[in-house]
Amino acid sequence: MNWMKENYFIALFLGLNIVFMVTILISNTLSTEEDYQIKIEHGDSLWELANKFGADEPQEAWINKVMAMNNLQTAQIKAGDTLVIPQVKENYHLDYGTEIAGDGK
Known part of the structure; x- marks a missing residue:
């Protein structure tokens, strides 16, 4: 005690580090990503789904990941099946476009 x-600043520093x-x-632990489940519609293919949901990685890498997640041996999918796909990370950008004085909206 x-x-x-005598060294309260060290104790305070250690306590803040622990916190x-x-x-x-x-x-x-709270920011774990959840995967989406989607139902395959007639005409869907893994390439189309890669274009739609795999925006930030190459199509082949996304397809390989989906095939591994769903234990698929081939890239063939059927209408009515349910696939688990990786969560899409959405980027939100504020649009600060250039406005000229007097422009009306």
């Missing part, structure tokens, strides 16, 4: 009185580490651990 005497040590803490910070616990906060990081909790936030990482």
Whole structure:
């Protein structure tokens, strides 16, 4: 106890570090990505789904990932099947377009 009185700044620093580490651990465990389940419609193909849902990675890589997630041996899918696909990460960008004085909207 005497040590803490003499070195309160070190104890405070260590305590804040512990709180910070616990906060990081909790936030990482709560941010787990969930996968989507989609129902295959007539005419759907993995290539079309890769174009629609796999925007941030190459089509072949996305298709291979989906095939592995669903234990598919081939890229053939049937209407009515349900596939698990990776979650799509959405990027939100604010549009600060250039406006000229007097432009009306």
